[in-house]
Amino acid sequence: xxxxxxxxxxxxxxxxxxxxxxxxxxxxxxxxxxxxxxxxxxxxxxxxxxxxxxxxxxxxxxxxxxxxxxxxxxxxxxxxxxxxxxxxxxxxxxxxxxxxxxxxxxxxxxxxxxxx
Amino acid sequence: xxxxxxxxxxxxxxxxxxxxxxxxxxxxxxxxxxxxxxxxxxxxxxxxxxxxxxxxxxxxxxxxxxxxxxxxxxxxxxxxxxxxxxxxxxxxxxxxxxxxxxxxxxxxxxxxx
Numbered sequence: 483x484x485x486x487x488x489x490x491x492x493x494x495x496x497x498x499x500x501x502x503x504x505x506x507x508x509x510x511x512x513x514x515x516x517x518x519x520x521x522x523x524x525x526x527x528x529x530x531x532x533x534x535x536x537x538x539x540x541x542x543x544x545x546x547x548x549x550x551x552x553x554x555x556x557x558x559x560x561x562x563x564x565x566x567x568x569x570x571x572x573x574x575x576x577x578x579x580x581x582x583x584x585x586x587x588x589x590x591x592x593x594x595x596x597x598x
Numbered sequence: 599x600x601x602x603x604x605x606x607x608x609x610x611x612x613x614x615x616x617x618x619x620x621x622x623x624x625x626x627x628x629x630x631x632x633x634x635x636x637x638x639x640x641x642x643x644x645x646x647x648x649x650x651x652x653x654x655x656x657x658x659x660x661x662x663x664x665x666x667x668x669x670x671x672x673x674x675x676x677x678x679x680x681x682x683x684x685x686x687x688x689x690x691x692x693x694x695x696x697x698x699x700x701x702x703x704x705x706x707x708x709x710x711x
Binding site for chain 1: 602631633639640641642643646654656688689690699700701702703704705
């Protein structure tokens with residue numbers, strides 16, 4: 483049972499427009515969420531994160547929104563650039579208990595293609 | 599500062615063999631996590647090591663094991679390889695176990711024939 487779901491395996495957007503990548507989760511105990519970007523033949527690169535006490539976090543062209551009641555988060559990229567073409571993974575983190583390690587649970591990824 | 603390095607980058611094995619993958623974390627990072635990435639499955643957590651101790655383990659069979667050395671370098675071993683073990687194995691490091699941001703290496707692409 484996937485606890486973190488990215489239901490769109492791919493997304494195409496025109497350069498300069500907004501890209502919106504979506505992610506849903508089922509475990510209400512997740513308290514930290516991250517987005518990673520992955521180019522072919524490279525490991526994922528951390529992009530942006532958000533704590534469950536917030537509903538929005540912004541970093542340049544990237545904004546992550548969290549809707550805890552809907553167990554949904556989204557990543558907005560504005561404006562989209564061809565270099566943003568990559569696979570985007572959302573991840574959720576669960577703090578099991580004091581002194582215990584956090585564990586990241588990843589979605590299956592969304593391939594974003596930004597068309598020039 | 600050098601990033602996370604993984605060796606080898608590519609590996610071809612046959613069913614029944616065993617394999618050892620290596621990961622060197624970012625200098626100063628003491629926590630190392632391993633993930634398996636297969637098409638359509640995203641990244642699945644294998645285990646995490648800190649101070650040479652396994653602190654957390656994902657839902658994988660006992661054929662998957664690992665260890666961490668005193669210099670924080672980590673190895674992952676898979677015994678009795680199966681075709682389904684073909685995947686990209688990613689290592690990630692962080693300063694401490696409770697640091698949420700993990701930095702990934704480029705991965706080792708394992709193909710089992």
